[in-house]
Amino acid sequence: MSLERALPLSFILLLASHTYAANLSYSTYLKDGFTPRSMVADAQGNLYLSGVMVTDKAAGTQSAVVAKLNPQASAFLYFVYLDSAASDNVTGIAVDSAGNAYVTGSTSNPNFPTTGGTLATPPANAQDSRTFLTKLGPNGAIAFSILVGGSVASGANAITLTPEGQILLTGSASSGFPVTAGAYQASDGNGHPYLMEVDASGSSLIFSAFGIGGSSIALDPSGNIYVSGSTTLLDYPTTPGAYQTTFAPAYICGGLCQIGFAGNQQYLTKVNPAGSQLIYSTGINSTTAYRSTSTTNTGLAVDAVGNAYVTGVIDGGDYPFTVAPPANSPYEFGFLTKIDAAGANLLYSIPAGGGGVRVDSSGGVYLAGTVTSLYSGPGLTVPTNAVTPPASLSWLPSACLPNNLTGSGQTYAMQLDPTSGTVLDTQWIDGGALSAVAMTLASGKAWAVGTAQSASVVMTPGALTPAGLTLGNLVGTYLSGVDFTQSAGSGPQIACLLDAGNLLHSGPIAANQLLTIMGSNLGADTGVSVTFDGNLAQLLYSSPLQINLVVPATVSQAKSTVVQVTVNGAASATRQLPVIASNPELFADTSQATACNTGLAPLALNSDGSRNSCQNPAKLGSVISFFVHGNPPCLCFDAAFGEVSAPVVNVVSLTSYLTRVDVQLPNSYASASGYGSVEGDFQFTLRVNGAAVGPFPIEGGPLLVYGAQ
Secondary structure: OOHHHHOOOOOOOOOOOOOEOOEEEEEEEEEEOEEEEEEEEOOOOOEEEEEEEEEEOOOOEEEEEEEEEOOOOOOEEEEEEOOOOOOEEEEEEEEOOOOOEEEEEEEOOOOOOOEOOOEEOOOOOOOOOEEEEEEEOOOOOEEEEEEEEEOOOEEEEEEEEOOOOOEEEEEEEOOOOOOOOOOOEOOOOOOEEEEEEEOOOOOOEEEEEEOOOOOEEEEOOOOOEEEEEEEOOOOOOOOOOOOOOOOOOEEEEEOOOOEEEEOOEEEEEEEOOOOOOEEEEEEOOOOOOOEEOEEEEEEEEEOOOOOEEEEEEEEOOOOOOOOOOOOOOOOEEEEEEEEOOOOOOEEEEEOOOEEEEEEOOOOOEEEEEEEEOOOOOOOOOOOOOOOOOOOOHHHOOHHHOOOOOOOOEEEEEEEEOOOOOOEEEEEEEOOOEEEEEEEEEEOOEEEEEEEEOOOOOOOOOOOOOOOOOOOOOOOEEEEEEEEOOOOOEOOOEEEEEEEOOOOOEOOOEOOOOEEEEEEEOOOOOOOEEEEEOOEEOEEEEEOOOEEEEEOOHHHHHOOEEEEEEEEOOEEOOOEEEEEOOOOOEEOEEOHHHHHHOOOOEEOEEOOOOOEOOOOOOOOOOOEEEEEEEOOOOOOOEEEEEOOEEEOEEEEEEEEOOEEEEEEEOOOOOEOOOOOOEOOOEEEEEEEEOOEEOEOOOOOOOOOEEEOOO
């Protein structure tokens, strides 16, 4: 069997040519150890992120933090730790016209640092919690930091500011949460929501209502307050004439459905500016009783005439859509629903979103969401609606989509027609395992932020990127900006950059590493070139859909490199990749995932040259060959099958970019735990110079090799 036939280097996909309107003008892996929770922008275009930062990995301690970036997102203007002594949960951020930032969440630290007014007692212990409210000046200095909510446990979920500068908070609390005279009060009970207004100085309470509130908050031009959220309780108040006035019980299966858990119910409430009267309150869920579903609200926006847009995630698939979701949708996916100003009619509801929604000054609607591979498998349909836009994500190669093997989640930003809900354009944000958390509008861009499980997110030249990025799991934050007004052109389009040996989304690269570029209009063998900082790469394969190449040796002198595809003079958008000295990677055999239900397995040849598989296992004591690329630092390999070390009997440099490693299987296998001989599938580990050889899957099982017969 030839080596070329054994290596998984070709994916031939039939894709049509499209005109692309959206332009991913900014994208980066922003910071490791930082988990974002919310994002806003000021009138100057500065971006503000709130979240939590790991301060002690061993103890699991994390601090509430606030970050401010300039309008180009090319530099941090500040990165402030609010409380580094204990684990805090930060959930919301708002900013005023002067550039002051207001952040809220919950703390269980009895010594949470406070200044200014006293609207609550400190939490009694680590099992107690209080809502905190902190104001930062334009330079990040703390103007005040207070606790609110009296002496009962509480935590805020969202925050916004009134035109007069008053501060609105909403969240959930225990029974006995303080209610001011005249404010709305529904039934008392643990876990019910609250809605509160605090004066601009943080020194006094304007009103406090209990029984209404949620996870998202917004205002209309008249100052009316909109809150949306989710609850497992069925007593959330609704109003006569609203779209949905009752909540039907919902359950989520657990333990093969032997145990049922109450599913979330979504609601939307409009309250007068004084917090004293419900203008309307409605549920927005499937009305099928005892359905296996959960509807979790994650975002809210209101337009100039009072129409409300709610977005979130469905767990179970039962939801009042006006457009049928794709037939092969995952079990969990996003939604966006528009409700009229009276709260009485659902205007449209589409299966997309869940990562935030915003409405611009002209009424345009922008949405962020996540595509996952959960319960779906390869070939996942990217969310659109019944009217397929000319520049939708339908052109994406399947190798770029989540498949729970080489990638588990990517995100997107979407532009909608506000009247019909038709998707006007969508921009893919590529990475190995991403999740959309929040979005905002600033500097002519729709900005999306979320979590990344590694530094494999798409990066654009000039974006703010941490130094010293490493391989493998590196949990942190990505930030992407999409310009829906600037065309990306109709030339070559890069959909994703993959490791050519295992099709994992590429993070840091090394000289002589093999890469695969997937996309469209990439060209045939003639008239095609790929450059790294202007230096030509050696092409191994080229088609309109895919290019396989060798990273030039010249990148070894740089900390990062800019990649561009040119086809007959037409150039693609540029992409940037971090550079490391060495990135040894095993070739993987993705075909075994389906055939043998193994996850990602290494490509291996048995001693007779045949391909190793569950149908064609190697014999104990025989020699198996593996293949490595990515400029290993030396040829000093060692290996193990499970807990048993295995001798490396031969290492051969086949080319400047490809190494064969021959490993002898053990003659017998007995675990170190003494459980005796095991025959079947072995967990395989290959090391070079003591460090494990990749790939480093974000999701899925360990590398397996079939032997032991």
